[in-house]
Structure formats: structure tokens, C-alpha cells
Amino acid sequence: MASLWEYANPLKFMRTTDRLLPVVAWAAVIVTAVGLIWGFFFTPDDFRQGSTVKIIFLHVPSALMAINAWIMMLVASLIWLIRRHHVSALAAKAAAPVGVIMTLIGLITGAVWGQPMWGTWWAWDPRLTSFLILFLFYLGYIALWAAIDDPDTAADLTAVLCLVGSVFALLSRYAAFFWSQGLHQGASLSVAPGTRIDWAYKAPLYVSMTGFGLIFLALVIAGTRTEIRARRMKALVARERMA
Amino acid sequence: MTLRVHDLTCARGGLPVLEGVSFTLAPGKALILRGPNGCGKTTLLRTIAGLQPSIAGEIEAPADSIAYAAHADGIKAVLSVTENLQFWAETFGTASVEAAIDRMKLRALATRPAQTLSAGQKRRLGLARLLVTGRPIWALDEPTVSLDTDSVALFAGVVRAHLEQGGMALIATHIDLGLPEAQVLELGTYKARLPEEGAGGFDEAFL
Amino acid sequence: MTLRVHDLTCARGGLPVLEGVSFTLAPGKALILRGPNGCGKTTLLRTIAGLQPSIAGEIEAPADSIAYAAHADGIKAVLSVTENLQFWAETFGTASVEAAIDRMKLRALATRPAQTLSAGQKRRLGLARLLVTGRPIWALDEPTVSLDTDSVALFAGVVRAHLEQGGMALIATHIDLGLPEAQVLELGTYKARLPEEGAGGFDEAFL
């Protein structure tokens, strides 16, 4: 177990990811391409939803990753607060922009899907609402990182915000479900009520979910590497001044 | 009841500015911190006051024994001089506001809102706060800024009386305070060297 | 190009604090304002700089000739040293930022955000602003607060160079600036008497 923490050493992290990143990046591109091409070109139209069912291959993976990204930031923040490994703080910072974009993709694909399905771009459905709130949490988190100069202070404050924010995000989700009954699908992979989703959709969906996971991983690794370098640059410039 | 600082390294903005600072302050003694602008006097005082963590070394002081006074005096503009002092007296659980007002020659200004004081008068009020904290160790950052010569002498008298009662004072200043009995610590000689490069690679660059 | 102050009365908080102040400042001269805390130095300087109206008396100075420097330096914490100076240089229509930076020994700090400067370094930046205004009359309120002895000497040199180029300086201070050639005006002697009670009835009570 102790050996796992060694990857929290920036140097070790840089060395490992130097080799890992291209592999993950190519895997991400290939798997996502396979998933999306399969989904877009080689799936039948749904008897009720028509061709819009193809949107599921973007919508579900991105919504999933948007939530997972926040969970990953939460874990990384905890590690930073408890063990004070710089890499985890910087990884949390790098994950945030990826998380926002995933959230945005989820929102946009959902909205575009909603137009034909529900006859409206947007509805104050609880799942949609809590997703929008998640978007706001991302924005606040990023804004706080951007507003603070001192890197360690910024890491500490954003980590606490992430913890407190997670609790309130859960509360908000609960509140949203309390507040209105929605139009949105439940959390089972069943597109039409009563009928189980067909493997014709399920298989490409799983592929593109894996692809989005790999995209997230690749972008977070690349972002973390950049943040580590930026951090080192900052430290070096400060040393230069001191000399 | 002694303040003992041993081999202290303190940092500002993520970089060590002072290194290996050691001294001992016994009851009844004063230590004057000197050094050019930017050498780290404020940083040292804040570290000793417990407002920021030290990077290395030890600070031994009894709990709740240090009264810190910074450039900013924590004066509330809309409260009167007495009300300002009263608040700190109650917070620190002491009750000697009147004595402090007389001691710092603030009697004539006692009912004035602090915002109508001149720069030097405000400073006198800030120093009067020290008297109501009842704490033995004073850590003062340029306490005589804006004071005229009479007030500087008044302040020196106050510090001397505090020392005579077994108090201690740690004062960063650029001017002559008229406290010849105080020891002087030149902070210029403790300038931190750059941490060595390359030894541990990336991780070191963070500190 | 002379600054002529004649029988000036100035007020603070609705009450006159100084009365009958007169002096003339010719090119190449400096005048040091002295007086105990609260005697009205800040008030006088603000009046002369045109920031508050005088109650009586005249101030004769060419338009746009006074550069005022107060306790607060107007430094923007998030801008770098150069950017701070650059702004004032452009506002005053001059372009000599580089010279000012070198003159006040700020070269090493030039790219730093102003918030990371120590108290004395900030002050040096505040004084550098005077150099980029290009104005002949400097009205300075305790300019050497927080400066170490070297910086005070540096500043005295800057003032002397300004005087040699035909500039003027009006400096309120409590400490010795190392400008022996400057005249000194003791403001303690101009303390305003309270306006006589009852003489004009109600109307006076408003002034």
C-alpha cells in the first residue's frame, strides 16, 4: 500500500506518466471513435425515438464522467488535506476543467435530445436541475482556484470547498427530487419504460463509456503534468528573485 | 516564562526568507530586530505570534503569552477610543482600560470616534491595546511609525515599565527607540540561502 | 513658478486646526513641516494639494504643478511594480518609468505583484510614483515611514536631485531626513484658536 503513495512524488509521477500518457491518449481516441462510430452509423433507429436514440452514446457517458470527475476531485482533495501530496491537489485542479466540459456536453446533448422527446429544450426536472447545480459547483471551484495567488493556500481552500460543496451537492440533489417529479429516465438502462434496453444499443454504449473514461484519464494526466510544471516554474521564478 | 526561539526557518510566499534564527528572551529583557527592508522582520514576528507555521526550528513560549501588534492596528473607525479599548480588554479578560488611556495620553481623545484621529493618535491607540491585553510578551512590528518625538519617548517609557514588571518585548524597527538597554538582533545575517537544487528533484521545488 | 501660501486657515472635521500659515517656496527649495501628532500637517498638505477647500487665506501655485503623496500610496496589489508605475506615467503624460525604477532601486522587484512587497518596498514604489508625475512641487506626508536607513538616504538623494533641477518639496515628517539645507516650519505655533463664542451668534456655530 505504501508503495502507492510513491506516485504522489512529482518526479515519480512525471516519469511514470511520461510513458503512460501516450498509451492512454491513443486508447482514448481509438475506443471513443469505435464507440461513437458504431453508435452513430451502425445502430438501428428506435421505434419510438427514431434516430435521436443515437444521442445516448454521447449523453450518458458524459453525464457519468461529469459526476465521476467530481468524485475524483473529492478523493484527491481529501488526500491533499490528509497526506499533503502536491500531486493530488494539482490533479484535482486539472480535473475541474474536464469536469465542466463533460457537464456542458451532458447538458447540451440532453437539451438537444429533450427538444424532440419532451418538446422542450429544458425542463426543471430534478435530475437536470441537480446537474445544473453541479455545473455551478464546478464554476465556483474553478473561480476560487483562479482567484488565489499562493498555490498552497489555493489548494487548501479549494479542497475544503470541494468537501463542503459535495455535502451540499448531495443535499441539493435530494432537494431537487423532493421539489418536482421529473420527465427524465430513471437510473436503469431502460430507454422505453417496460422494455429492457437492447444489446444493439448497450454494446456501443459501454464502448463509448469506456472511451469517455479514457478521455478523462488522459486529459487529467496531461493537465496534472502541466500543473506540476507550472508549479515548479513558479517556485523557480521565486527562487530566482530570492537569489 | 521565557521565549526561546531555536534555529527557526520562516517563509513568506512559499519561500524561506530567514534561516537559523535563534535567541532567548528572558523576563525583563527587550530584543530589537533590525534589518533592511524586506529582510523578513514582519515574517518572523508573525511566525512567532503563531499566525503562520514555521518551516523548521522551534518556538517555545507559554501558551497565550504573546501580544502581537502589526502595522494595521485593528482600530474600528466608528467606535470611540474607549470603546475600541474596551473591546480588547473584555476579549483578553482584563479590565484596565482607564489606566491604558491615561498611560498613552489618550484622555482628551477618549470619546472621539477613532476615524477622526490623526495618524499618530491612531498609533497611540493601537499601542494602548497592548496594555489591556495583560500579556507578558509583546511582539511589535514598527510600533513608532507616525509618532512624534514626544510620543516615541512616551512609548519607550511604557515599554520600560512593562519590562520592569517582568514583561518581555520583541520589537522590529528602523529608528532609534531610546531603549539603550535592549539587545539588538541583526536579521540581515540570517538571510535564508536557496535550498539546494537537484537533490530530490521536483518535490523540493515546491518548497 | 513658486508656491505661495498666505495666511491660510484650514479645517478638519468642521473645526479649524491651523490658522495664519504663510510661507513661500521658491524653486530649488525644500520646506519641512514639523509639529506634534494631530497638529494638522496632513490637513495642511491636503488643502494645498487642492483636495479640500481652505477656510481663509490664499494658496498660489501654478495649475497642475503639485504631486501629492499621502500615507496610502495608491498601489494596486494585483498589478506588478512596473504596471503600477506605468499607469501613473501614462495618466500624467510622462514616459520615464524605467528611470524611476532604477532610481528607487526597484529593478529587482519590477515584475513582482505589488502585494508581495514588504512594507518598506511598497513605500519605495509609492515614492517612485513622484518621479513619473513630472511635477515640480512635491507635497509629501511622512514619506519615510517604514523605510530603513539606507532607503531614507536614497530618498534624500532623490529629493535633492529634484531640487537641483528646480523642483520644490514640502515634506511633513517626524524624523530626520538628512536634508540639512531644507527650511523647517514648526506648525505647532499656528494652532487655530477656537472661534470666539457668541460674537456672531448662530452663524459662527456652523463654522
Added chain:
Amino acid sequence: MMPDLGRYFLEVTLAYGASLGLLAVLALWVWLRGRAVRRALDEFENSRGKNG
């Protein structure tokens, strides 16, 4: 080649276009920023190396 999307052509292509576009922008941003930071750091370390 292109599948027949029927009357939902606009919606589906819009969803794919916007999503892939956003992903591309994000990847590009990560990559460009990474490159800029890396260059700045290399430059800094090299110049320091020369000066001693």
C-alpha cells in the same frame, strides 16, 4: 455512408457536432497550455543552466 437520420437529422448532428467540438476545444486547450508551460520551463532551466 451517412445513415438516414430522418426528421431528427438536425438534432442528432447538432448533438454530435457540439459534443465533439467541445471535446476538441478542451483537448486543444490542455495541449496548448501544456506546451506553453513546458516551453517556458525548459527555457527557464536552460538559461539558468548557462548562467551557472
Added chain:
Amino acid sequence: MRALLLRDLRLAIRAGGGFGLGLAFFLILAVLVPLGVGPEPDTLALIAPGILWVGALLACLLSLDRIFALDFEDGSLDLLATAPVPLEAVVSIKALAHWITTGLPLVLVSPVLGLLLFLPAEAYGWLILSLLLGTPALSVIGSFGAALTVGLKRGGLLLSLLVLPLYIPTLVFGAEVVSRGAQGLTVGTPLSLLAGITAGAVALLPFASALVLRINLR
């Protein structure tokens, strides 16, 4: 402790009316909304619970930056951090002072504004009760946000951005209590959830605020 509370209240009153201004903002909002939305009583009655709660929330929000920023700027916070009182207590007292100067007056004046927005008669009791239960949470959550942004020059808008999402559960349950009350439905569940959020926030958040404040001071 008492000294700190009294000082904060005194400052709020002297410095241009901490008491009056939260109120005034709330009032103005209740006036602006009919002006923006139009004068139909039915529409207004429908949206009144929500608008009143949103108004209370914004009125709280606007005065949040006072909680710590002034004390930070003039150095009082440094001095308080070295004084013989735990920072957690300082944070709680300051949140309490904020509630007394902002939340409490809002509660008291809310029925009048309900009148302006044609709130149904049955809802007044619930309005007051829900605000009474909910506004303490707004002050405590807000003081956490204020502690987060205290080092930043005029972090007012950043503060709003951080705090508003945290306010959402309180808002949802608070407004739900009032609108259910207005329709004569039972309000037990949202009311107890509201109380739960407040209790949790009051009990736990001061620790987070004190932690964050210590980080910002160093």
C-alpha cells in the same frame, strides 16, 4: 465572546445601518419584481413564496462580505486569532451577529412584503416560521463563504458564486414550506428537512470556517 457580539452589533448599527439596509434591500426587491413581472395578483400570488425566499437569500448575501473582510483589512482578525478565544467561537459569534442584523429583521418584515405580493392568508404563518428556521443556516453558510474569500480584494461576486449553490437546499425546502402552506397542504416533511439543514450547518460549518480562516491568515 459577549464583547465580540456587542461590538459587531454596534458596528453594524453605527456603520450606516446594518439593521436597516438588509431590510431595505428586501423591500426594494419585493417592489421591483412586480414592476418587472407585471401587476396581476394571480401571477404574483403564485410566485410570492419563491420570490420572498429568493429575496431573503439575496439580502443575506449582500451583507456577507462584511462578516470578515473589514476585520481582515484593519488587522483585527490577526489580533482576534491571537486572542484567548477559539476561532470557531469567533466565527459562530460573527455569524450570529450577522443573523441578528440581517436575518431577524427580514423575518419580522416579511409579512408586510407578503402583502405586497398578494401572498395567500394561510401562508403567512409558514412564511415566518420557515424564514425563522432557515435564515440562521443562510448566515452560517454565508460566513463559511466569507471566510473562504476573505483574503481576496473585494471578493464580493466570487463570494456570491460560491455561496449561492450552497444555499439551494435551504431555499428549496423553505420555499416549499411556504408554497405548500399557501395551498393548504401539509408541510411537515420540508419543514423538518429545513430544520435539519439548519441544525447541521450551525453545528458543523463553524469548524470548516475556522479552518479556512486560519489558512487565509497565514
Added chain:
Amino acid sequence: MRALLLRDLRLAIRAGGGFGLGLAFFLILAVLVPLGVGPEPDTLALIAPGILWVGALLACLLSLDRIFALDFEDGSLDLLATAPVPLEAVVSIKALAHWITTGLPLVLVSPVLGLLLFLPAEAYGWLILSLLLGTPALSVIGSFGAALTVGLKRGGLLLSLLVLPLYIPTLVFGAEVVSRGAQGLTVGTPLSLLAGITAGAVALLPFASALVLRINLR
């Protein structure tokens, strides 16, 4: 002058995102109102024009105290008042900088928020046009309020209290343009009144602001 504008924009960007935050607040308001009012599209569509305008107004309001207060506190305003630029120009430039960092982004993002509030499709053009015409007035009027309250410690709420009544005409005509637009009626009259208010405010108010500022400085 250019230097001042550039400096203010730079400060807004560096000090934690002057650009983004006005926006974020606007967005959050558009989220809060449905949460408070309830999710029914019909109700929301009805109140959307009013809420969007009130939201724009509040987003402007929250950043108003930045206009002069920071410069006052650190002494820059004293120095600017003695610099060789007319104070009227300083005031106008600062209002312009405020508009660029706050008003303009609001205009650009407003259609998205219209979506969230189910604004009818016909109204989008009018929403953008009315905000584009009206927000400069908000900045100029706001800078007058900011000049009035500049001497007061954290006069944020007092500022709101003073400024909001002054915002009312702009709000009424602005919201009227949008809601008439939404119903497909003609909007000529409120639109030209809105433009008139803005033109008048931009032309005349800077003189009042400069006057007030001079009084506050002495």
C-alpha cells in the same frame, strides 16, 4: 484615459475574474428563481422577462462598489483627483470599464438564461436589444451611487438602497420591451424611452458623480 480604462479592465480580470463573476451571478439567479417558484413552464415563461431584467440589475448592483471603493481605500482616488485629467472623464471611464466587465457579458449570455426560464422565442431579440440599450444606464447610474457612498466603510447595502430606486425606470421600460415582444405587441414606445434614459444618464450623470466624488474626497 486609455491607461485608466486598461488598468481597470486589467484589475477586473486579475482580481479573480471581474468578467466571469457578474455572469455567474446572473446565471445563479436564473437557477434560483425556478427553484423558489416551482418548475411549471407556464408560470416561468410569464415572469421570465421581469426576472431576467431584475437579475441583470442585481448582477450590476453587486459589482458597483468596486467602481470607486478600492481606489478610495488605497488612496488612488486622491491621486487621480490631483492628476491632469478631469474627474468627469475619470468617472465616465470607470463606468465604461464596469459596463464592459459586467453589462456586456450579461447581454451576451442572456439568451441562454431565457432558455432556462422558457422565454418565448419571439422575445429573444428584444431581450438582447433592451439589455444592450439599458445596461449602460445601469452602469452610469450605479457609478453615481458608488460615488455617493464612497467614503462609507463598506457602504454596499446603502449603495443598493440608493441606487435601486434610480434603476426603476430602466427596469420598467426594459422589462416592458421584452414582455411586449414576447406577446408579439409593438415595442416602439418603451424602447425609445429606454434609449432616452440611457442617453440622458450617460450624458449628464458623470457631472453629478464627479461633483459628489469631489465632496467625498475633501
